[in-house]
Ligand SMILES: Nc1ncnc2c1ncn2[C@@H]1O[C@H](COP(=O)(O)OP(=O)(O)OP(=O)(O)O)[C@@H](O)[C@H]1O
């Protein structure tokens with residue numbers, strides 16, 4: 001996919017969390033979370049079920065607000081930003097939700113084209129071209145799926161449509177919530193390759209939440225491992241494999 | 254004083270706080286809906302679709318409700334009126350009750366049960382499948398896209414449906430009057446007209462009863478849409494949560510409709526008749 005190269009003023013981290021704490025009632029979901037992702041970097045977030053991985057992505061999208069600490073996206077501190085700034089930041093991000101979150105009243109074409117219909121004045125022909133390009137990117141045959149409703153697709157196909165929708169407006173930051181869970185090994189590899197390709201060719205920064213250690217090691221520049229709401233390890237895949245921390249070792253088994 | 258002794262008070266305190274919070278966020282939603290109704294972008298397509306959904310979904314039951322209500326009103330009152338040889342006044346009774354009270358209220362209750370529950374269920378399932386989060390993520394305000402069109406559509410459709418209900422109810426009464434009570438249609442309709450003319454006219458030609466009967470559905474429409482969307486948008490806890498939201502939407506809308514009907518009637522009497 002073609003995209004203008006990011007402007008050179010963007011040297012700093014694109015996403016930064018500092019000392020973030022989030023609780024639901026008395027349940028501490030996240031505590032002392034801090035990390036940053038620089039442009040063109042792929043960060044994988046690993047951890048068991050319910051440790052707060054999805055919640056981290058929601059914080060970055062400002063769908064959740066931290067009790068304390070700061071979340072900065074593209075240079076904006078989301079806590080102090082107004083609505084307009086948050087909307088602008090969101091438009092430069094793409095999110096693949098854990099359950100795909102396709103709009104079930106809209107056919108696939110309108111789902112994938114949604115960000116373009118909403119925020120651009122592109123002619124229909126151009127939108128069609130881009131939607132098809134995005135669908136082909138995730139190995140879907142647009143002739144077959146374009147006019148179907150989400151309920152007529154399999155889980156794995158929905159996931160890929162969700163990825164197409166997240167990349168169609170060519171965001172600078174992509175957030176993936178378990179993009180490959182429930183997919184066969186071949187499609188998993190395709191999507192892993194896609195994430196790498198987006199980074200190499202378009203300098204897209206990605207944060208990928210996953211259960212799959214192997215694919216994390218394949219695609220990540222850095223890996224963060226979460227345990228009960230805290231980051232207990234952060235480093236390159238090689239560092240992780242070499243780590244002698246007990247929990248890291250146990251997780252890798 | 255031990256803390257366990259104080260727990261009912263603490264409980265009451267918590268409950269009141271929760272209620273206050275809910276009222277506050279309910280009106281917060283109303284404010285956002287009104288603000289997004291007068292600013293761009295406006296989702297015309299969604300408005301048209303919602304008007305269609307509310308209108309078409311409710312038309313059948315509104316018509317049936319109207320028919321049977323009119324018929325039963327005529328039948329019930331005929332028993333009394335026959336004793337006094339006053340069946341000629343049947344139209345008055347049907348006209349007044351249908352247009353003033355039963356038309357607006359029954360229409361609203363039916364729409365709450367049919368369209369309101371649908372709104373809550375749809376928004377609720379969009380909430381739990383993260384579609385509402387997806388909208389926000391894609392830079393679209395979910396209130397503007399989902400709630401405002403439903404609110405305005407209900408505001409527009411409720412008076413329309415109420416008029417349909419009124420007309421069919423009067424027609425149902427006429428059926429009984431003609432078939433069972435041997436009145437002529439003209440006699441019956443004249444008596445309906447008399448009842449409507451009784452309370453006087455507003456803007457010269459519109460009977461106050463009819464006018465009042467159109468103000469109420471506006472308010473009821475707003476209540477149905479806002480309440481249903483409120484519960485839908487705030488759904489928690491999976492499919493079970495959607496069921497809960499749907500039930501709460503219908504129950505709360507119905508109670509709010511009946512309560513506000515009392516106060517609206519009071520207000521209309523004070524403003525228009527006295
Ligand atoms: N709305 C909410 N209210 C209360 N608790 C919540 C809410 N949302 C999430 N939680 C809790 O926050 C914790 C983290 O949830 P999150 O969805 O981030 O987990 P996760 O790491 O993504 O898990 P999984 O791998 O299963 O998707 C969980 O323990 C969950 O119970």
Ligand SMILES: [Mg+2]
Pocket residue numbers: 053054055098177
């Ligand atoms: Mg999750």
